[in-house]
Amino acid sequence: MRILLALVPCALGEIALSNEWRRQHCVGDMRTRSLVVATATDSPNLLPILAVINSTLTHAVDGDVSHVVITRHVRRLHAAVAKFTPTAQVTICGGFSDLLTQRPPLDKLQRLADTQRVRRKELLSPFNFAAFYLPYVLREASRVLYLDTDAVVEADVTMLRSLDMGGAPAAAVEDCTQKVHKYVNYELLEEKDHHKLGGEKHWSRFGLSDAAYSNETCVFNRGVVLFDSARWRELRLTETIEDLVDAFVSTRAKLWRGGISQPPFLLTLAGRYLKLGVEWNVRGLGRLELGRAEWMLLAQGAQERYGTPGLDAHTAPAGPFRHTFNPYVSPFAAHAKILHFNGDVRARRPVKPWMLSKQDAENWRRLGIEVSTTEDTTRHITGVCKLAACPTAVNVTTGRRLRSKCETWTSSEDVDGRVRYDQQRRSLSGERWTAKTLKTFGAYYGHACVARAPLCTCRSDMSDDCVTSCAALWHRYVSEELSQSFAASDVAWANDSIASTPHHLRALSDSRRLTEVQWWL
Numbered sequence: 001m002r003i004l005l006a007l008v009p010c011a012l013g014e015i016a017l018s019n020e021w022r023r024q025h026c027v028g029d030m031r032t033r034s035l036v037v038a039t040a041t042d043s044p045n046l047l048p049i050l051a052v053i054n055s056t057l058t059h060a061v062d063g064d065v066s067h068v069v070i071t072r073h074v075r076r077l078h079a080a081v082a083k084f085t086p087t088a089q090v091t092i093c094g095g096f097s098d099l100l101t102q103r104p105p106l107d108k109l110q111r112l113a114d115t116q117r118v119r120r121k122e123l124l125s126p127f128n129f130a131a132f133y134l135p136y137v138l139r140e141a142s143r144v145l146y147l148d149t150d151a152v153v154e155a156d157v158t159m160l161r162s163l164d165m166g167g168a169p170a171a172a173v174e175d176c177t178q179k180v181h182k183y184v185n186y187e188l189l190e191e192k193d194h195h196k197l198g199g200e201k202h203w204s205r206f207g208l209s210d211a212a213y214s215n216e217t218c219v220f221n222r223g224v225v226l227f228d229s230a231r232w233r234e235l236r237l238t239e240t241i242e243d244l245v246d247a248f249v250s251t252r253a254k255l256w257r258g259g260i261s262q263p264p265f266l267l268t269l270a271g272r273y274l275k276l277g278v279e280w281n282v283r284g285l286g287r288l289e290l291g292r293a294e295w296m297l298l299a300q301g302a303q304e305r306y307g308t309p310g311l312d313a314h315t316a317p318a319g320p321f322r323h324t325f326n327p328y329v330s331p332f333a334a335h336a337k338i339l340h341f342n343g344d345v346r347a348r349r350p351v352k353p354w355m356l357s358k359q360d361a362e363n364w365r366r367l368g369i370e371v372s373t374t375e376d377t378t379r380h381i382t383g384v385c386k387l388a389a390c391p392t393a394v395n396v397t398t399g400r401r402l403r404s405k406c407e408t409w410t411s412s413e414d415v416d417g418r419v420r421y422d423q424q425r426r427s428l429s430g431e432r433w434t435a436k437t438l439k440t441f442g443a444y445y446g447h448a449c450v451a452r453a454p455l456c457t458c459r460s461d462m463s464d465d466c467v468t469s470c471a472a473l474w475h476r477y478v479s480e481e482l483s484q485s486f487a488a489s490d491v492a493w494a495n496d497s498i499a500s501t502p503h504h505l506r507a508l509s510d511s512r513r514l515t516e517v518q519w520w521l
């Protein structure tokens, strides 16, 4: 008989993984420490999880930290942990998505899979919601550090056990490049709230704070979140998220955009979380490019912090798109406590570090990446591409472009007397990019080796010899043997794509199980 959670609506306090459930669904070291590092993913690629575990272990001085991994690949990961990180205390649990789809709002959400309302079906995967239930399922842990699997740890996280959270239920890094309101249809949200009394706001249905409704509230990045479990449960925030998801399903128009699980999380925690320093989530390290405004912010930040406007030397406008720069440069990596290789939320595929070999990652100056943008060929191909060195300089005070050497011979003035800058970059066949031939980013990146992997600083200055590809930083936690083992397996280890529907995924993982186990035996 399967042991289920106590699934009484509005009685979330009852949710807990019973010992019996654990015995049935989890393997590994079952001791739970006061600080648990948790990850949850349905990707068959387990290499990133091992990088998370190894990096945490490498820096945890007293070793008093345990891991919980929620996956569909329990036995395979268990074998890999035993082989590669034998001293880590890791509990690996499967069966979690079945558990989550017993929550009525998540179950209802699955029904949207057969409709047109959600185009990217992978957004419906219950794994996306796993983080919100961790304070319930890991009750013994007073603090849970949730990490996306595309992160690695660069510092001793055990310090988070005693961090003063000032009564906040969670802590995360604020991201002011976007505001929460961008994701939410407030009119609909207020319509859904039946507790508006005498013109005064009473958000009692969802229990959101006023900050959730403000145009000025910034988002936070959900890839690194520290939960204070008891406080989170006390405020019943999982219930708030469930109420919002329920409202999303029952509202005909879109209550929010930009994902399914992210906006309710942003709304629920708005104005309520402790803001961690940027070093706790140095992000964007899987991005191909950045917008000019973001680039200006980064360059300014680096200049203020390190006094050296050295970003210019490494970044240049991407293709014919003058307001977009490639590569992504992170000036804060030198002080990172956690590096986060998340990509661009817009459809283009991110450059995950495991998609590059260690050699390629280290040889960033010659490295190019071919990115296929079509759905069924998701491989990112590394290669030695010839990028014309064409640094662009921008005066960070005024925001004006300065002419760099190689621009002078292609710039020309248009009819209004404005200076036009054409791109130096060419396809491998020597073809010049022009806005006429390449109208979309997809065409640009899909065409040939043109993009460079994100770059990170290795010290606090930005001098030329102090820049490395961010991917190389990730590879430090993955030995040659480890990455070879995964490369040799019959599992498409570098395949980051998530199959289209949860049902399809379920079938996939079942049919795969046999070969995976065989590989390890």
Ligand SMILES: *[C@@H]1O[C@H](CO)[C@@H](O)[C@H](O)[C@H]1NC(C)=O
Pocket: 181, 215
């Ligand atoms: C918030 O933004 C919306 C849409 O941009 C705008 O209509 C509204 O007036 C703004 N509210 C405030 C208080 O600025």
Ligand SMILES: *[C@@H]1O[C@H](CO)[C@@H](O)[C@H](O)[C@H]1NC(C)=O
Pocket: 395, 396, 397, 398, 402
């Ligand atoms: C940037 O602009 C400021 C203000 O106009 C100017 O003082 C400074 O010299 C400029 N810097 C460079 C490198 O051109």
Ligand SMILES: *[C@@H]1O[C@H](CO)[C@@H](O)[C@H](O)[C@H]1NC(C)=O
Pocket: 054, 055, 058, 084, 085, 476, 477, 478, 479, 480, 482
């Ligand atoms: C774990 O990380 C350490 C430190 O960077 C590295 O030396 C070691 O090879 C890694 N272990 C594995 C199994 O990759």
Ligand SMILES: *[C@@H]1O[C@H](CO)[C@@H](O)[C@H](O)[C@H]1NC(C)=O
Pocket: 376, 377, 378, 379, 492, 495, 496, 497, 498, 499, 508
């Ligand atoms: C990646 O995985 C998906 C399903 O997980 C599969 O449909 C696709 O063919 C795979 N792509 C490659 C290049 O292996």
